[in-house]
Amino acid sequence: MARVVMLRDQEPRCQIEEIDANDLPERSVSVDIDYSDLNYKDALAVTGKGKIVRDYPFVPGIDFAGTVRESRSDHYAAGDKVILTGWGVGERHWGGFAETMNVDADWLVPCPDDLSTRDAMLLGTAGLTAMLSVIQLEQAGLAAGGKVLVTGATGGVGSWAVQMLAQLGYDVEAVTGKAEQHHWLEELGASQIVPRSELDGDTRPLEKGRWDAAVDTVGGQMLAGVLARMNYQGRVAAVGLAGGTDLPTTVMPFILRGVSLLGVESVMAPFEQRQAAWQRLASLPRDLFTRMQTEEIGFDQVVEQAEAMLAGKTYGRVLINPQQR
Structure with a gap:
């Protein structure tokens, strides 16, 4: 049975x-x-x-x-x-x-031999997607110490992305609308908390640049707000559609600032990429798991x-x- x-x-x-x-x-x-x-x-x-x-x-x-x-x-x-x-x-x-x-x-x-099945699901699709996002950003040229934004930071992908990026030495800022979770996100490694309201409203196609890279787990208006605030040749790994499939922006971030929009979809990742990502996930410090x-x-x-x-x-x-x- x-x-x-x-x-x-x-x-x-x-x-x-x-x-x-x-x-x-x-x-x-x-x-x-x-x-x-x-x-x-x-x-x-x-x-x-x-x-x-x-x-x-x-x-x-x-x-x-x-x-x-x-x-x-x-x-x-x-x-x-x-x-x-x-x-x-x-x-x-x-x-x-x-x-x-x-x-x-x-x-x-x-x-991986040094990863328990419980820890594998503590990571799950969320952890895999976060690691694939980090790998994409690095392959696109994200330099050590860069300033990286993570939206939807209290969710599965977002919270893992905050930890992984902070552990790798990036300056991570986390977006959330949950004031009660600010301290927890700081414990995960966020250097600054960005209120969701700053990015999730009407925005011009270009705003003052703030970040070198971003992991966006929301999409929709949030993604448009992130793209408008990327530094020159910024990179955005987009992984979620919770905010909707429409993207209310223009070509300006892509042409005038050379911003790259990197789609990350763990379902489509070939076996070799998924296996390499899981091996890298298995090498994460164990204290990251206890903090989650x-x-x-x-x-x-x-x-x-x-x-x-x-x-x-x-x-x-x-x-x-x-x-x-």
Whole structure:
């Protein structure tokens, strides 16, 4: 039997079910899931407030880490630690809110030896996306000691980006609308807190330059405000669309200041890039993991936490432990 969080198309609604393992999708690798985590897309799926899931019944969860139970692939054997992010898991294919899941071998990345499956999901898709953003900025020429802005800094990607950039020696400024989280962001490494209101309103195409680079996790009007304030040849790694898909700006930041807009999408990253990013994530100092605000929940708290996340009442990371009852 496999215990799963199953979405039903009647609102939709969630319920915890035990199903026969033979009813899981037939794939080449069976994984016993140690941890998944709650992402923004998961919250949209679970609450029915976003068009994330199209077919029902469905198991959400866009990533997970665990141990291979059975494998018909030459690349993995029983007992291997693995991580899954992307590939439409939790959107087009059944995902990580389960005790066991069957997946294609191509979807997996080996979990580095010195990274536990719990820490892998403490990072999760958010940590992977943050690291891919850092790598993109560095490859685009971000110099050591540069001033970097991170928007949506209390979210999963944003909070990891703040820590990683600060640990690498960059001067990090963090954007948030949550005054009560200023001290926590400073503990993560932010040198200054920028109120969300400074960037999320009407703005001219060009404002006074303030940052050499940015990781934007919001999009929409926020991204337009960031682009207008980049220094000459600034670089912006854009990773989120929570603020909308429209970009109310002009070509002026790109032509008159030579600003580069770098799209970062962990789902599309090739295996080699994802594996290299996970190896680099595994090398992060362990104190970064202990500093991260973390809540560990069981299946029965998923809906409550999803609603809180969409209401902007969560920060840091929410881990899901299938064994917690």
